[in-house]
Amino acid sequence: MNKVRFELTELPYPTLARFGLTQEMIEDLPMRVLDELCDGRYSPVLPVRVEDEKGETVESRTRLAFIRRDDGQPDVVFYPVLKSSPLERYDEAQQKQLLAGKAILADVELADGRHSKAFVQIDPETKQVMSVPTPIIGRNLQVLAEELHLGPTEINGLQHGEPLTLAMDNEPVTVGIDLQTKTGIRFCSGDEQKWREQTKRKWDKYTFGVYGCWVMGDDGNLDYVPEEEYTEELWNEQKKSGERNRAAAMHK
Structure with a gap:
């Protein structure tokens, strides 16, 4: 099951709807997020709800990613928020590094049972353990080393x-491995502390779409409000958003 490019029209909306994610909710995500999803990358942490065996509604939060099955049909895989990361397969030193937010090189078991070297890191928002095959990140590190004229010691530290x-231009810039990014390598203006603080994707408090609005709470969680449930505050925010967009268009 390989990750490939998807079209918005072919996404498995009936499956998503069973988890409380309607087509309108997905289409109201920012375009940058939709582009990432269509490239097979992870979504932000989204709210989901399902009915348990007793018929009661259970709410949770998860990332998701689309895959293409062997028969060519699109499907969805969920990466739910965990209470703690499953680290039992890693030794004490590796666990310490992972819990500190660092990427490590480790042996991972592939879907077919084989073992391979991969870069491993904890997703700070879900506590899921992510892994990317070594050659992919290794190639990107090689390009980085050539562009920035990095030596073996510096590359070894990144690995x-x-x-x-x-x-750069007399300003500090920090680079490091971040498996949530498209290339697996993330740049940040500032020092290492600034780089570590920028692990979460930035969202506006209100992200208005065609059918409703994604609202980011004080805890950083996203929730969706359909237009028919807008409060007076949301209507006012939508008006302000429209005015800002019109002003920005006039100054282009």
């Missing part, structure tokens, strides 16, 4: 989860 701070 072992240590962000690297450089001076």
Whole structure:
């Protein structure tokens, strides 16, 4: 089951609806998020709800990603928020590094039972353990090393989860492995502390779509409000958003 490009029209909306995610909710996500989903990448942490065996509604939060099955049909895989990360397969030193937010090199078991080297890291929002095959990140690190003229010591540090701070145009810039990003490598203006603080994707408090609005709460969680349930506050925010967009268009 390989990750490939998807079209919005072919996404498995009936399956998503069973988990409380309607087509309108998905289409109202920001375009950058939709592009990432159609590239087979992880979604932000979204709210889901299902009925348990007693018929009661259970609410949870999860990332999701689309895959293409062997028969060519699109499907969805969920990566729910966990209470703690499953780290029993890693030794004590590796667990310490992972819990500190660092990427490590480790042996992972593939779907067919074989073992392979991969970069491993904990997703701070779901506590899921992510892994990416070594050659993919290794190639990107090689390109990075050539562009920035990095030596073996600096690359070795990056491979072992240590962000690297450089001076560019007399300003500090930090780079490190982040498996949530498209290339597996993330840049940040500032020092290592700034780099570590920028692990969560940035969202506006209100993200208005065609059918409703994604609202980010004080706890950083996203929830969806359909237009028919807008409060006076949301109507006012939508008006302000429209005015800002019109002003921005006039100044282009």
